[in-house]
Amino acid sequence: MADHDSDPGAEYPEHPREKHRGPVVLRRGRLVEATTTDQRLLDSRGPTDWVHTDPWRVLRIQAEFVEGFGALAEVPRAVTVFGSARTGREDPEYELGREIGASLADAGFAVITGGGPGSMEAVNRGASDAGGLSIGLGIELPFEQGLNPWVDLGVNFRYFFTRKTMFVKYAQAFLCLPGGFGTLDELFEALTLVQTKKVTKFPVVLFGSEYWGGLYDWIAGTVCADGKINESDLKLLHLTDDIADAVSVVQEAYRGWEATH
Template sequence: MTVPKRRQGAVELRGKEHAQPMADQALLEGREKRWSQQDPWRVLRIQSEFVDGFDALQELEPAVSIFGSARTKPGTEMYELGEALGRGLVEKGFAVITGGGPGIMEAGNKGAFEAGGTSVGLGIELPHEQGMNDYITLGINFRYFFARKTMFLKYSRGFITMPGGFGTLDELFEALTLIQTGKVHNFPMVLFGTAYWTPLMDWVRHTVLDGGFVSAPDLDLVTLTDDVDEAIEAMGEPR
């Protein structure tokens, strides 16, 4: 019998303990009357996640994050392209950062690992354990999505976003918002996989732009490509 399990920071929850709410869930849904006692402790826990992340990543060389679906299977074309991207980034002098899980994340880490580079995984507590893949040389598990997102943006010099679901889209649009509003500068964004991303960009161009909700220069914030070398070149030089 498979016993459900997941990690919550340094703690592993199995069996009936698995039913405990996730840290993010408890923070966002908590309406308990004892908030004045509960939330200050949460603030300390959140602080500790930032401290752990900053401490672990402070010496990291220039890095690029690769995003994409956890459901992409090994042996598929997109998985192999993820490997090629991870390998090529290391050969250019970058470390590679992913969410640490399976699919595209594993592919990017695998390419970086096999090329002898630094392969970082920033994991997150989820209802069902997905665990860190086997190709990570530096891994950190987070309870809170916002702490994890800060690490992606603080320690990456650019993003390569491959086909994925809601989590991938969330990272994409959050990064684009920060670039558009000038919160981060000189931060290249590549959408890798024209067949997947072209319909989204067509909607942005013909609905969002035509409706006056963004400006024409905002469309220049992304590079759309199927070419590994072009995606890596778009990241610029390690600095």
């Protein structure tokens, strides 16, 4: 997952313009829709007939969980990687994403991304090219580009909260490349889950000290210093610029997780 308020993949012919509405693919004249399923669920304005339809939405939500669990049940150990959809193929961050995807694959991990363009595509591409399992979890958005061409196993979701569950449930670590609101959303949700012990032995790696350093310093110098988190909570974050170091952190955490399962 990452920033989805642009059209970064439009110029790439192998990345077709399409929109996903759950498992349904829309192209050409049906590409543009005024609202999304998530929006219709969360928006309480307008006619009151939504009161009578919400119970039925529960069945669709249930179906998404069933489809996601079924598709991903046999996934081996994996790392979820987040990053910006706006990263161009000529950007050094794109090549970095490919190297990270390949390194994780070489270490025996599948990679899970939001399945979109930019850094997500780069990680999927690196893992796929290295012979690893490349997974993409897409989401219905007004300007969704569809899953990138290097996704080997893809699942499309209507609801963010269903998708978020899959990001966590089937991964043993999170790795965040430079990204925007979507990346920040997933980052802090992961930290909250680890801090509250909803998930254990789950490292959160920030890759790129120049990009993430200011945020890390603010968390340490303001949030922690003001007593809003404990000093031990800072250890939940690992800031690095070295791919081998990032992979090593993931491997160590996986060995710890494996020992308890």
